[in-house]
Amino acid sequence: xxxxxxxxxxxxxxxxxxxxxxxxxxxxxxxxxxxxxxxxxxxxxxxxxxxxxxxxxxxxxxxxxxxxxxxxxxxxxxxxxxxxxxxxxxxxxxxxxxxxxxxxxxxxxxxxxxxxxxxxxxxxxxxxxxxxxxxxxxxxxxxxxxxxxxxxxxxxxxxxxxxxxxxxxxxxxxxxxxxxxxxxxxxxxxxxxxxxxxxxxxxxxxxxxxxxxxxxxxxxxxxxxxxxxxxxxxxxxxxxxxxxxxxxxxxxxxxxxxxxxxxxxxxxxxxxxxxxxxxxxxxxxxxxxxxxxxxxxxxxxxxxxxxxxxxxxxxxxxxxxxxxxxxxxxxxxxxxxxxxxxxxxxxxxxxxxxxxxxxxxxxxxxxxxxxxxxxxxxxxxxxxxxxxxxxxxxxxxxxxxxxxxxxxxxxxxx
Amino acid sequence: xxxxxxxxxxxxxxxxxxxxxxxxxxxxxxxxxxxxxxxxxxxxxxxxxxxxxxxxxxxxxxxxxxxxxxxxxxxxxxxxxxxxxxxxxxxxxxxxxxxxxxxxxxxxxxxxxxxxxxxxxxxxxxxxxxxxxxxxxxxxxxxxxxxxxxxxxxxxxxxxxxxxxxxxxxxxxxxxxxxxxxxxxxxxxxxxxxxxxxxxxxxxxxxxxxxxxxxxxxxxxxxxxxxxxxxxxxxxxxxxxxxxxxxxxxxxxxxxxxxxxxxxxxxxxxxxxxxxxxxxxxxxxxxxxxxxxxxxxxxxxxxxxxxxxxxxxxxxxxxxxxxxxxxxxxxxxxxxxxxxxxxxxxxxxxxxxxxxxxxxxxxxxxxxxxxxxxx
Numbered sequence: 001x002x003x004x005x006x007x008x009x010x011x012x013x014x015x016x017x018x019x020x021x022x023x024x025x026x027x028x029x030x031x032x033x034x035x036x037x038x039x040x041x042x043x044x045x046x047x048x049x050x051x052x053x054x055x056x057x058x059x060x061x062x063x064x065x066x067x068x069x070x071x072x073x074x075x076x077x078x079x080x081x082x083x084x085x086x087x088x089x090x091x092x093x094x095x096x097x098x099x100x101x102x103x104x105x106x107x108x109x110x111x112x113x114x115x116x117x118x119x120x121x122x123x124x125x126x127x128x129x130x131x132x133x134x135x136x137x138x139x140x141x142x143x144x145x146x147x148x149x150x151x152x153x154x155x156x157x158x159x160x161x162x163x164x165x166x167x168x169x170x171x172x173x174x175x176x177x178x179x180x181x182x183x184x185x186x187x188x189x190x191x192x193x194x195x196x197x198x199x200x201x202x203x204x205x206x207x208x209x210x211x212x213x214x215x216x217x218x219x220x221x222x223x224x225x226x227x228x229x230x231x232x233x234x235x236x237x238x239x240x241x242x243x244x245x246x247x248x249x250x251x252x253x254x255x256x257x258x259x260x261x262x263x264x265x266x267x268x269x270x271x272x273x274x275x276x277x278x279x280x281x282x283x284x285x286x287x288x289x290x291x292x293x294x295x296x297x298x299x300x301x302x303x304x305x306x307x308x309x310x311x312x313x314x315x316x317x318x319x320x321x322x323x324x325x326x327x328x329x330x331x332x333x334x335x336x337x338x339x340x341x342x343x344x345x346x347x348x349x350x351x352x353x354x355x356x357x358x359x360x361x362x363x364x365x366x367x368x369x370x371x372x373x374x375x376x377x378x379x380x381x382x383x384x385x386x387x388x389x390x391x392x393x394x395x396x397x398x399x400x401x402x403x404x405x406x407x408x409x410x411x412x413x414x
Numbered sequence: 415x416x417x418x419x420x421x422x423x424x425x426x427x428x429x430x431x432x433x434x435x436x437x438x439x440x441x442x443x444x445x446x447x448x449x450x451x452x453x454x455x456x457x458x459x460x461x462x463x464x465x466x467x468x469x470x471x472x473x474x475x476x477x478x479x480x481x482x483x484x485x486x487x488x489x490x491x492x493x494x495x496x497x498x499x500x501x502x503x504x505x506x507x508x509x510x511x512x513x514x515x516x517x518x519x520x521x522x523x524x525x526x527x528x529x530x531x532x533x534x535x536x537x538x539x540x541x542x543x544x545x546x547x548x549x550x551x552x553x554x555x556x557x558x559x560x561x562x563x564x565x566x567x568x569x570x571x572x573x574x575x576x577x578x579x580x581x582x583x584x585x586x587x588x589x590x591x592x593x594x595x596x597x598x599x600x601x602x603x604x605x606x607x608x609x610x611x612x613x614x615x616x617x618x619x620x621x622x623x624x625x626x627x628x629x630x631x632x633x634x635x636x637x638x639x640x641x642x643x644x645x646x647x648x649x650x651x652x653x654x655x656x657x658x659x660x661x662x663x664x665x666x667x668x669x670x671x672x673x674x675x676x677x678x679x680x681x682x683x684x685x686x687x688x689x690x691x692x693x694x695x696x697x698x699x700x701x702x703x704x705x706x707x708x709x710x711x712x713x714x715x716x717x718x719x720x721x722x723x724x725x726x727x728x729x730x731x732x733x734x735x736x737x738x739x740x741x742x743x744x745x746x747x748x749x750x751x752x753x754x755x756x757x758x759x760x761x762x763x764x765x766x767x768x769x770x771x772x773x774x775x776x777x778x779x780x781x782x783x784x785x786x787x788x789x
Binding site (some may be wrong): 001002003004005009269273283286289290292293294296297298300301302303304305307308310311312314315322325328329381383384385387388389391392393394395396397398 | 415416417418419420483663667670671678679681682684686687688690691692694695698699700701702703705706708709712713723724727728731773775776777779780783784787
């Protein structure tokens, strides 16, 4: 057991480190290292613009989507080299947020299912950040049950005509392309009537509207489709095979979302180390210590679980199923930690402004944002089902709609 | 990064699992559980023959001279099998204390006897309620004799020797405590078995009356040695707890697949699936924290105190959680003496107290994290 790089890994790390040192936009380093929770914002600059510049520089240096083949804009790097790169990219990795859906989900789907022409046309520009992609899967009445979606695509000669609505689309307002799953046959059971497409987000009939979220922010969108025309050449996989295609995307979603997880433990530790209660520092209070210790071991447990996965990659093996616990554990922790920190703040905990007692409202912000961590990318309940079924081998849920034609499934609000 | 056990160590784990599946079935555990034997002597002999008792003891003292990573994988299997033998007292506590502080003569006398299965050792630290603390050590040592009462002492009734924590000063500092080595067969001690939560590992009260004892380590160094011993034992016990957690989870999973209610396997109900998924989460976190502890233990890293506390807390929580919910998945059957669930429930809750309670280790972890942050 050791934490050392192999000689090849050490050489790769050295190359990456030197390149980051020479090329990273250091003027943003401080600001980026401070923002550890939630979405990243830069005070005086447009996040997408700064991100695009960094991504372009990385692509020119051969550091964008580096696990992709060279001909598609990558570096042909191994999985462990990708991990090393992420470690060396450090805080600047936060600038890649606008590209993560593309790199983590849309790109791999195009790579697996697209034609050679499509791959050469779209992947290099996706990798270099020149074109941003978004993912159009969830619908108001199809969240966890995404195969129950009702956005319709109908064949008209060589084109498809799309009508319907998607929701929770990150970055739709600045995206150039979208990966879209739609229903092409409502007369067969729900999983069998779906087809995957990609489309130009500037196509006539596409309307993007921001969603005002429960935490008051606007980070996601609704996307409406009214007679939007998509050429058949932008279909991914066969007609009716959309569900299989989407599994490529979703599998990648759970892996990429799990890679950088905030738990709230460092923030809570610092807060408790400085907070004076009536009897002294919070961190000297036995009840506080007990809570803090329980969260600290969950946080370290997640860290070392990821180290086990990295070790598997380093040996050229597939990581085990243990990585599936990351989002489940960290999502709940953020919410619980926020609630607890505010409890310690007492009456002042209700304030959300730049008050000193509440450390500028960071836990209040965490509280209001944390519900989304337990929902996006698979709800806690879906993740527990996945662990129970795929890891422990328990039976799948009984699905009453499995063999029923889609248009005969009882609905409400469809 | 290679944060995993080596192929050889994994082979050793397989070997230990095979051996214990054969020699330590639940039926064998029940002989001790039902009070028909104080511990499984045959199994103890077998463990010695396999070289497991001395796996981390250097060759010059009769051991296999492998190392602590090897001991960790064996510990995991001991926990999985719920082995009714004085392994933790003898190997994690007594042998580790000797390795850290023993003179050459002391090591020569006791370590080969441990490795061969001839001697059972233990640590006599606690005196009634309370957690590890110099304040709680009242037993005195003066002129080479001990006077006082220790309880509970794990495996005290079957032990041949004990490492005893004694008060040799009254300054109120850690330096008041010294360690002694006592041959429990030599007189001056009275041993009484105590009933306890987990009958597969005995607990005893030992009264020392003008009992002759030889110092272990320098005078006044007792607490510092003990702290190291407890940290090392915390990691090793964590592996037993991880093994126990995994076994309890498997038992629950298997029963959920087997048991039919309302016309379906109960494992198809989300309430049951989610309970088992949460058990998997705790067991996974505990395993990962324990791996870090194993690394720190095997390399004697400066991170050991923090790593040991984290492994201890995480593994204690996981084993308690998995053992408790294993009974819940089994329903009424899980509350019968006949089903094995209660053996893991008993072991989990007894282990949670053995080296100091959960709240004690939580306190330790925060102290150690603060020390690191300050540095």
